[in-house]
Amino acid sequence: MKIPETEMVQNDVRFTIQTNKQDLNRLINHYLKEEYSGSLDYEVLLTDEVELYGNIPVFSENVEMKLTFEPVALENGDLELQQKAISIGKLTLPVPLVLKFIQSSYPIPDWVTIQPGEEKVYMELQNMKLKSDLKVRVHEFDLKNNDIEFSLQVPME
Numbered sequence: 001m002k003i004p005e006t007e008m009v010q011n012d013v014r015f016t017i018q019t020n021k022q023d024l025n026r027l028i029n030h031y032l033k034e035e036y037s038g039s040l041d042y043e044v045l046l047t048d049e050v051e052l053y054g055n056i057p058v059f060s061e062n063v064e065m066k067l068t069f070e071p072v073a074l075e076n077g078d079l080e081l082q083q084k085a086i087s088i089g090k091l092t093l094p095v096p097l098v099l100k101f102i103q104s105s106y107p108i109p110d111w112v113t114i115q116p117g118e119e120k121v122y123m124e125l126q127n128m129k130l131k132s133d134l135k136v137r138v139h140e141f142d143l144k145n146n147d148i149e150f151s152l153q154v155p156m157e
Contacts, residue, residue, distance in 0.1 A: 010036070011156040016139070019148045021046040035109065042106055046145045050081055056088055056101060063089035068119065077126060077137030077151075083119040095119050123151075 028044050042054030050069040055062040065088040069081035085094055099116035108114065111127040125136040135153035142148070 012135075013154045013156060014151045015154065017150055017152060019150075020146050021143060021148065031103055046143055049084060050143070052102075054102075055105065056098070056105075058089075058091070063091065065089075067098070067102075071141045071143060073138045073141040077139070079123040079125060079138050079141060081121040081123065083121075 005092040011147065016036075025044075025046050028046075032042075043051060045051040045053065050071050052065075052069070054065055056065045057063075066086070067083065068085045069082050072080045072082060074080055083095055083099070088098065088099055096116040096119065099114050099119065099121075102108075103114040103116065109128065111124045111129075113122040113124065114120075125138060128136055130136070130157060133155050135155075136150055137153065138150045140147050140149040
């Protein structure tokens with residue numbers, strides 16, 4: 001997958017925001033619930049890594065799953081999540097298979113691309129739909145040191 005380049009329009013105004021895991025956790029899960037109310041069966045938690053919790057149907061049972069990812073802030077302002085660990089009840093399943101299942105079974109925003117073969121999730125933040133056509137660009141996403149910095153680009157036209 002080719003990483004898209006970001007473009008900043010000259011008339012836009014950029015605000016830099018510094019935040020922490022606790023506040024970003026609240027914002028992410030609020031967004032997911034608002035955007036996918038009623039159809040959401042997973043939760044994201046930021047600790048020293050990005051954790052995804054959910055359920056996966058196996059035969060007639062729902063089995064709990066947990067995937068952990070290492071976040072990488074890319075130069076273009078997007079975010080890449082590199083898969084680190086996976087636990088699905090007591091089952092041992094190949095990571096690409098689980099990521100394919102998540103891709104086909106869970107509601108995922110248009111700006112998120114799951115890459116099962118590469119064991120990654122690509123978050124094209126510049127295409128995230130926000131009110132007033134705001135654009136997001138990540139600068140720092142160091143969860144271990146609770147150092148999260150991004151900018152909001154506000155269109156002036």
